[in-house]
Amino acid sequence: MMKYLQKIGKSLMLPVAVLPAAGILYGIGYWIDPTGWGANNILAAFLIKAASAIIDQIPILFAIGVAVGMAKDHDGTSALSGLVSFLMITTLLSTNAVAMYKGIDPSEVNAAFGKISNAFIGILSGVIGSSCYNRFRDTKLPDWLAFFSGKRCVAIVTACASVVASVILYFVWPIIYGALVLFGKTIMGLGPVGAGIYVMLNRALIPLGLHHALNAVFWFDTAGINDLGLFWSGAEGAVKGVTGQYMTGFFPVMMFGLPAGALAMYHTAKDSKKKTAASLLMAGALASFFTGITEPLEFAFMFIAPGLYLVHAILAGISAIVCAVLPLRLGFNFSAGLVDWVLSFKAPMAVNPLLLIPIGLVFSGIYYVVFRFVILKFDLKTPGRFEDEDEGENDIQLANDDFTAIAKLVFEGLGGKENIKELDYCATRIRTEIIDYTKVDEKTIKKAGIAGVVRPSKTTVQVIVGPKVQFVYDELKKML
Structure with a gap:
C-alpha cells in the first residue's frame, strides 16, 4: 500500500x-x-x-x-x-x-x-x-x-x-x-499555529511521499481553501494578509534555512571528506535556493540522521508560524525558491515580499547553529562523517553531465541487468525493484557522485540523483 x-x-x-x-x-x-x-x-x-x-x-x-x-x-x-x-x-x-x-x-x-x-x-x-x-x-x-x-x-x-x-x-x-x-477548518481555526502544523507535517511526510495528499487540501480547491489558486488570481474568497499563509513559511526554509544547514553539515564533515561532501551539499543547496527543490539535500541526511530531519521539520513549522504572524505573504506555482519569490512580487495577494530577506537571514543563522549543535552533540553521521566512506574523491560528478558514465556505475552497483526487475524515476530519484538485495553495492553507486541510496524494503532501492535524474534514467533504460 x-x-x-x-x-x-x-x-x-x-x-x-x-x-x-x-x-x-x-x-x-x-x-x-x-x-x-x-x-x-x-x-x-x-x-x-x-x-x-x-x-x-x-x-x-x-x-x-x-x-x-x-x-x-x-x-x-x-x-x-x-x-x-x-x-x-x-x-x-x-x-x-x-x-x-x-x-x-x-x-x-x-x-x-x-x-x-x-x-x-x-x-x-x-x-x-x-x-x-x-x-x-x-x-x-x-x-x-x-x-x-x-x-x-x-x-x-x-x-x-x-x-x-x-x-x-x-x-x-x-x-x-x-x-x-x-480538517482544513480545524487547521485554519488555529491561525498561525495551524499553518505551522501543516508545514511541519508536510516536511515529515516527504520520506513516505504522502505530502502531496496534504498539499491538495491546503493549496488547491479540494476542501475550499485553495491557497495557491486564490493567491495568484485574487478571486472571490481571497483575503489580503491571510491568503498565502500556507505557502509563505516555506520560503525562509528553502531559500535560506536548508542552504545554511548544508553549510553546517559541510563544516562538521571530516577534513579528508570535505571535498566529497561539498559536491553533494552544494548541489542540493543551490537547487533548494533557486528552484525550491529540496529532495536532493533532504535525502542526503533524512535517513542517515532522522533526528536531524525531525529538527528540520520542526524548524520549518516555526518558520510558517512566524511568517503567518508577520505582515508577509508570498506564493508559488512550483516551489518556494528564488524564481517563484521574484515572480510573486506583484501577485494580487502578495504582502511585503522584501520582508523575506531579513526573516530568511535570521532563519539561516538558526538553521546553521541548530544543525551544527545537533550534529556535533549527538555525533550524527551526516555526509562526510562516515568512518567507512571512501577516502578518494567520487569518480564522477553530475555537474560534468557524463550521464552515460554515471549510469554505468549505478547499473553496476544495482547488480546489473539480471538483478533489476523494474525501473522508474520521479523528481529526483531513480526507483528500482531488484531481485537479490545482496547484489546491490552502495559504494559503487555512490562513486557516481549521486546524493545517496535508500532501501525502503529488501526488493526496493532508490537512488537519489537530483534534478537531472531523467538523463541518468534514460541511459539506464538503454542498458536494460
Missing part, C-alpha cells in the same frame, strides 16, 4: 512540472499591470488569462498526469483513459445531475457535489484510468470485436469503471469532503 501511494506521489511530478509555466505568465502579467490585474493592459490580461488556463484546470492535469505516470509503459492511451474517467465522474456527480437524481432544487444539493471537480477526484480518475490500462491493454477480443482489442478497449472499460466509481462516490464523497473540510 505504501509503495502504491509513493508511486502516485511520483506521478504527480508530471502535472506539477507544468505549474511553473503558469507562475511565469502570472508573474509577468502582474508586473505589467500590478493594480488592475489585466484590466489596464491587454498584454497583461492575455498573460494572466493564459496562466489561469493552467491553474483553473489543475484537476484535469492531475487526472492525465497520474494516469500516464501510473501506467506501466507511460503510454498516451492511459492519459485518454484518465481524462475519460474525470469527465464522467464530474459530470455524473455535478450539482445539477445530483439534483435531477433526487428530484430536488440544485440549491438543496449537498455542497460536496459543488466541489466534485477537484484535485482529489483528478488523482482518483488518474488511478482508475491507469489501472484499467495496465489490466486491459493486451486484451484480445473475438474477431467480430477485434477492432476494440488491446488499447482500444481501455477507454471503454474505464468508462464502465468510472460509472461504478461514481455510484460509490455518490454516497462516499460527501463523507470524504466533510472530513477534509473539517
Whole structure:
C-alpha cells in the first residue's frame, strides 16, 4: 500500500512540472499591470488569462498526469483513459445531475457535489484510468470485436469503471469532503499555529511521499481553501494578509534555512571528506535556493540522521508560524525558491515580499547553529562523517553531465541487468525493484557522485540523483 501511494506521489511530478509555466505568465502579467490585474493592459490580461488556463484546470492535469505516470509503459492511451474517467465522474456527480437524481432544487444539493471537480477526484480518475490500462491493454477480443482489442478497449472499460466509481462516490464523497473540510477548518481555526502544523507535517511526510495528499487540501480547491489558486488570481474568497499563509513559511526554509544547514553539515564533515561532501551539499543547496527543490539535500541526511530531519521539520513549522504572524505573504506555482519569490512580487495577494530577506537571514543563522549543535552533540553521521566512506574523491560528478558514465556505475552497483526487475524515476530519484538485495553495492553507486541510496524494503532501492535524474534514467533504460 505504501509503495502504491509513493508511486502516485511520483506521478504527480508530471502535472506539477507544468505549474511553473503558469507562475511565469502570472508573474509577468502582474508586473505589467500590478493594480488592475489585466484590466489596464491587454498584454497583461492575455498573460494572466493564459496562466489561469493552467491553474483553473489543475484537476484535469492531475487526472492525465497520474494516469500516464501510473501506467506501466507511460503510454498516451492511459492519459485518454484518465481524462475519460474525470469527465464522467464530474459530470455524473455535478450539482445539477445530483439534483435531477433526487428530484430536488440544485440549491438543496449537498455542497460536496459543488466541489466534485477537484484535485482529489483528478488523482482518483488518474488511478482508475491507469489501472484499467495496465489490466486491459493486451486484451484480445473475438474477431467480430477485434477492432476494440488491446488499447482500444481501455477507454471503454474505464468508462464502465468510472460509472461504478461514481455510484460509490455518490454516497462516499460527501463523507470524504466533510472530513477534509473539517480538517482544513480545524487547521485554519488555529491561525498561525495551524499553518505551522501543516508545514511541519508536510516536511515529515516527504520520506513516505504522502505530502502531496496534504498539499491538495491546503493549496488547491479540494476542501475550499485553495491557497495557491486564490493567491495568484485574487478571486472571490481571497483575503489580503491571510491568503498565502500556507505557502509563505516555506520560503525562509528553502531559500535560506536548508542552504545554511548544508553549510553546517559541510563544516562538521571530516577534513579528508570535505571535498566529497561539498559536491553533494552544494548541489542540493543551490537547487533548494533557486528552484525550491529540496529532495536532493533532504535525502542526503533524512535517513542517515532522522533526528536531524525531525529538527528540520520542526524548524520549518516555526518558520510558517512566524511568517503567518508577520505582515508577509508570498506564493508559488512550483516551489518556494528564488524564481517563484521574484515572480510573486506583484501577485494580487502578495504582502511585503522584501520582508523575506531579513526573516530568511535570521532563519539561516538558526538553521546553521541548530544543525551544527545537533550534529556535533549527538555525533550524527551526516555526509562526510562516515568512518567507512571512501577516502578518494567520487569518480564522477553530475555537474560534468557524463550521464552515460554515471549510469554505468549505478547499473553496476544495482547488480546489473539480471538483478533489476523494474525501473522508474520521479523528481529526483531513480526507483528500482531488484531481485537479490545482496547484489546491490552502495559504494559503487555512490562513486557516481549521486546524493545517496535508500532501501525502503529488501526488493526496493532508490537512488537519489537530483534534478537531472531523467538523463541518468534514460541511459539506464538503454542498458536494460
